[in-house]
Amino acid sequence: MNVEQAMDTLKKEGYKTTGKREQLVKIFANEKRYLTAKEALIKLQQTYPRVSFDTVYRNVSLFVDMNILEETELDGERWYRYRCATSKHHHHVICVECGKTKQIEACPMDMLSPQTNGEFQIIDHKFEIYGLCYVCQP
Structure with a gap:
């Protein structure tokens, strides 16, 4: 957009x-x-x-x-x-100091979905990793 x-x-x-x-x-x-x-x-x-x-x-x-x-x-x-321009499913790594983000293609739901054994219908999820980018690292 x-x-x-x-x-x-x-x-x-x-x-x-x-x-x-x-x-x-x-x-x-x-x-x-x-x-x-x-x-x-x-x-x-x-x-x-x-x-x-x-x-x-x-x-x-x-x-x-x-x-x-x-x-x-x-x-x-x-x-x-x-909002990200891509409609492809992805998640983010976010710097807690400056807010810089990087997209990551891996999705933990690929591993977790089979563990629900059909007991839950997952309708949405959000996965973010927080850390320090190379500029903000001490």
Whole structure:
């Protein structure tokens, strides 16, 4: 999904396509890492100095609901990144210091699914590995 497609998604769902929303989508589209809502706020305030944290947080939550952004939790705080362009099933390794991500193709469900012995119908899962990227390692 590119910025134009993200804005079209919002429009099709009946949401206004404001300049602030478009700039916020661009901020995430230009990053290759997870950002907190506060980091997104600081970047958005470069263009819109009076924008509030509540506005950013509400829009980021909307973008997650619209499948424009992905969400994870690190140390009790929510972090967001632009949804991966690939529709191929994958997971991520995430740096807990800077938010940088790397896709991994392996899926632990390949090993775990047979262990359910048909007792559960698995409908979804999320698997993330947290660590330090080479830049953030001591």
